[in-house]
Amino acid sequence: MSGDISIANLSKTYKTDEKETVALADFSLEIKKGELITIVGPSGCGKTTILRMIAGLMEPTSGTVTVGGKCCQGPGPDRGMVFQDFALFPWRSVRKNVEFGLEVAGVPKAERRERAERYIKSVGLGGFENAMVHELSGGMKQRVGIARALVTKPDVILMDEPFGALDAQTRNIMQTELLRITDKTDTTVIFVTHSVDEAVYISDRIVVLTKRPAKIKEVIEIPWPHPRDRSSPEFTALRKKILKMLESENIQPDGSTGAVA
Amino acid sequence: MNLELLNYDENDKSHRFIRKMVISAVSLVVFFLIWWNLALLLNNPAVPTPRETWDAMLYLFDKGDMVSGMTMWGHMSISLQRFIAGLLIALAVAVPMGLLLGYSNTINEFSSPTLEILRPIAPIAWAPIFLFTVGYVWGPILVVFVGIFFPMLTNTIFGVKKIEPNWVDASKTLGANKLQVFTKVMLPASVPYVMNGLRIGMGVGWMCIVASELYASFGGGVGYFISIQAQFGYWPNVFVGIVLIAILGLLTTGLSDYAYRTIVKRMGIE
Numbered sequence: 205m206s207g208d209i210s211i212a213n214l215s216k217t218y219k220t221d222e223k224e225t226v227a228l229a230d231f232s233l234e235i236k237k238g239e240l241i242t243i244v245g246p247s248g249c250g251k252t253t254i255l256r257m258i259a260g261l262m263e264p265t266s267g268t269v270t271v272g273g274k275c276c277q278g279p280g281p282d283r284g285m286v287f288q289d290f291a292l293f294p295w296r297s298v299r300k301n302v303e304f305g306l307e308v309a310g311v312p313k314a315e316r317r318e319r320a321e322r323y324i325k326s327v328g329l330g331g332f333e334n335a336m337v338h339e340l341s342g343g344m345k346q347r348v349g350i351a352r353a354l355v356t357k358p359d360v361i362l363m364d365e366p367f368g369a370l371d372a373q374t375r376n377i378m379q380t381e382l383l384r385i386t387d388k389t390d391t392t393v394i395f396v397t398h399s400v401d402e403a404v405y406i407s408d409r410i411v412v413l414t415k416r417p418a419k420i421k422e423v424i425e426i427p428w429p430h431p432r433d434r435s436s437p438e439f440t441a442l443r444k445k446i447l448k449m450l451e452s453e454n455i456q457p458d459g460s461t462g463a464v465a
Numbered sequence: 466m467n468l469e470l471l472n473y474d475e476n477d478k479s480h481r482f483i484r485k486m487v488i489s490a491v492s493l494v495v496f497f498l499i500w501w502n503l504a505l506l507l508n509n510p511a512v513p514t515p516r517e518t519w520d521a522m523l524y525l526f527d528k529g530d531m532v533s534g535m536t537m538w539g540h541m542s543i544s545l546q547r548f549i550a551g552l553l554i555a556l557a558v559a560v561p562m563g564l565l566l567g568y569s570n571t572i573n574e575f576s577s578p579t580l581e582i583l584r585p586i587a588p589i590a591w592a593p594i595f596l597f598t599v600g601y602v603w604g605p606i607l608v609v610f611v612g613i614f615f616p617m618l619t620n621t622i623f624g625v626k627k628i629e630p631n632w633v634d635a636s637k638t639l640g641a642n643k644l645q646v647f648t649k650v651m652l653p654a655s656v657p658y659v660m661n662g663l664r665i666g667m668g669v670g671w672m673c674i675v676a677s678e679l680y681a682s683f684g685g686g687v688g689y690f691i692s693i694q695a696q697f698g699y700w701p702n703v704f705v706g707i708v709l710i711a712i713l714g715l716l717t718t719g720l721s722d723y724a725y726r727t728i729v730k731r732m733g734i735e
Contacts, residue, residue, distance in 0.1 A: 261634050281640035291631035294733035295653045305639035308649065338733040356639065 209235040209258075209360055209392060214267035216253050226417035227253050231267070233411065233420070237359075240386065240393045242403040244446065245413030245421075246453045251396040254418075255362045258394065259285050271359045281305050284353030284361040288368045290345045292337045298324060298348050299333040305356035323351040327385060343374040350385065360392040368398065375399075379406050383430055400446045404439060405432055412446060415453045422449065513701040518708065521701035530702060532693050535685060541709060543685040547602075548674045548717070551609025555666065559614050560659055563621025564651065573622070580618075588612035588669070592677040601684030605677040612673035613666035617659065624658025625651055656732060660725045667721045671714040687713070 214231040217224055227250040235241055243251050256262040258269050260279035269276045271283060284305075292301050302320040311319070324333055327347040337345060346366055353361045366382075367375045383406060386393050397403050403410050410424045424446070433439060474480045497515050504514040513521070522537070529536040566573045588611040596604035628651060636650045678688025691706035 259634075259638050261637065279634075279637040279640075281638070283638065285635065285638040287631050287635060289631060291629065291635040293632060293635075293650070293653075295656070304636065304641075304649070308636070308639060308641040308645045336733045352635075352639070362638075 208237055208272065209233075209394075210268075210270040211235070211258065212268050212270070214254065214257060214269065215265050216250065216257065216262070217265045228257075229417045229419050231418070231420065233423075235360075235392060235394070237392055238386075238390045240383075240395065240406055240408045241411060242395045242397055242407040242409075243411045243413060244397060244400060244403050244450070245418060246415045246450055247398070249413050249415050249453075250418040251413065252364055255285070255364050255394065255396055258360075259283050259362050261285075281309065281356040282359045284356065284358035286346070286349045286353050286361060286363040286366045288365040290337075290342075290349045290369075292345060292348055292352070294337045296337070297333065298329060298335050298337070298340070301337065301348055302351045302355050304352060309356065319355055320351075323355045324348075326354075326388065327351045328381065341374075342370050343378055346370065346378060347381070350382070354385070354389060354391065357389075358391070360394060361386075363393060363395045365396055365398060367402065375402070380431065382406065387430075400443050400450070401434065404443050404446070405434060410446065412449050421453070510698070511700045511703075513704050517701045518704040521699075522705045522708070525702060525705055530690070530694065530699070532697060533685060533690065537690075537705065537709065540685055540687050540690045540706075541713065544674055544678065544687045545713065547605045547678075547686065548609055548670055551606045551674070552613055552663075552666070552670060554606070554610045555613035555617055555670075556663070558610075559617035559662070560621055563618045563659070563662075564625055564647075564655065566618070567622040567625025567655070568647065568651065584615050588673045589676040589680075592680045596677070596681055601681045604681065605674055605684075605686065605688075608673045608677040609670045612669040613663075616665040616669060617662035620658045620662030620665070621655055624655035627658070628654045653732070657725075657729045660721075660728055664718070664721045664725050667718050668714070671710065671717065675710050 211231060211233045214228060215226070216228040217226050219225075231254060233241070243254060245251050253262065257264045258276070260269075260276055260283065274282075276283065293304065296304070299317070299320055302324055303316050306316040306319060321333065324330060327350055329344060329347050329351070332340070332344065337348070340348065349366070350361075367378050370378060379402060382393070385391075395403075395406065404426065407426055410426065412421045412424065413419065414421045424442070426442070428438075473484065501515055504512045525537045527536070529539070533540070566576060588608050591611055592604065592608050595607040598604075599607060632650050632654060633646055636646050641649060674686070675688035675691070678684070678686035679692045681689055683689070687706050687710055691703050694700075694702040694706065
């Protein structure tokens with residue numbers, strides 16, 4: 205089905221002079237359209253590497269990524285990306301940042317403007333179209349980042365610790381916002397995070413990785429409806445279970461929100 | 466100075482401004498007093514007093530000098546035109562070249578031996594060759610070009626190298642091709658660095674224009690004016706030339722400082 209993502213035997217090996225470091229071994233995952241997948245794992249286990257390979261910003265050593273039946277070669281607007289440090293263009297206004305993907309695709313100006321405005325509104329930034337990036341708070345910046353990634357109607361958005369630079373309160377608000385936005389647009393999301401709490405709160409499925417060389421340790425399905433209650437017994441139980449898994453990988457997860465029992 | 470007596474408030478913007486103005490004014494007064502006393506003390510015709518210089522300046526702006534038959538306005542406009550021409554050529558060459566050298570390691574490695582040989586040469590060392598080959602109009606322009614070219618090139622290359630890799634990645638995931646990454650990300654992202662190069666280049670440019678005109682034996686310009694007046698021993702006129710160069714230099718660097726700050730602020734970088 206179009207929009208489904210298939211990741212097959214993805215591996216990455218770094219070669220330095222005489223040493224070979226396996227960063228990721230044999231990562232395979234089938235993702236259905238509209239699903240929200242989070243990837244958690246010990247620090248430095250290669251979570252970002254997976255995202256960058258799906259995005260086409262990094263060449264895998266072996267394996268393939270297929271989006272909607274097509275094999276991906278290099279980066280493209282069918283796979284949007286949201287960055288931890290936002291990576292907005294500071295010389296462009298909010299509107300011009302969101303329009304970027306449409307601009308490079310040659311969408312006519314009027315249509316570009318109309319579509320960008322719609323997405324700016326949908327991330328809750330209506331009225332800030334002409335603001336410059338440095339005038340926005342962290343949470344608002346990431347809303348622009350999300351709108352910019354969504355405006356080209358990608359099959360999937362790849363989020364690399366998108367809320368890692370935000371304070372705890374803003375982070376919780378943004379999690380709810382993300383669910384609202386992606387639910388409405390039926391966008392598939394692959395989300396890398398350090399925070400187990402965040403993962404349990406937003407995911408349809410959580411992929412837990414082992415330490416390097418990263419392999420899939422377990423895939424946990426969470427069928428609970430939204431909004432989820434962070435203080436409910438099953439929520440805390442699942443969080444504890446995942447934290448245990450990560451601890452057994454020897455390295456403490458450093459997610460500040462997630463680490464608190 | 467006991468500023469408390471004046472109700473000075475460090476947190477008040479207008480107080481800080483007035484303080485700065487007062488100190489600057491005092492500094493200038495001290496400067497003129499030193500000049501004046503030194504002139505009287507030395508009692509040498511080559512060191513005129515501020516008063517003699519001022520009188521000479523009024524006369525030169527009004528009637529002009531006997532040797533060149535031009536007023537000071539004429540000399541200033543010649544120097545300024547050459548300065549601007551050299552600046553524009555430097556911009557047109559250094560910026561695209563800097564972008565290219567910052568972008569491609571191969572091109573950078575290819576050109577850097579040549580550039581490293583040329584860079585340490587004082588721009589004015591080229592003056593005799595340029596004046597002989599392209600004449601007294603283009604000679605000084607080329608010297609200015611060389612002077613501004615290097616700081617501009619270095620800063621542009623630095624700017625391209627300093628671009629956030631995430632900006633480039635973001636633009637790629639949004640579908641930008643190589644050319645679009647270049648024109649829509651690298652080019653705008655390097656503007657503050659280009660402007661910084663321009664700001665530094667401006668200062669160098671003024672030294673180049675005057676020095677190369679000093680060397681030319683005709684063609685007008687403030688530098689030529691100084692050299693010719695010195696030959697005839699019209700010392701107050703020489704001082705007029707020096708003062709005007711200082712003023713022109715101050716104006717152009719002030720202008721480029723202002724442009725730099727405005728652009729960097731508008732672009733939201735740094």
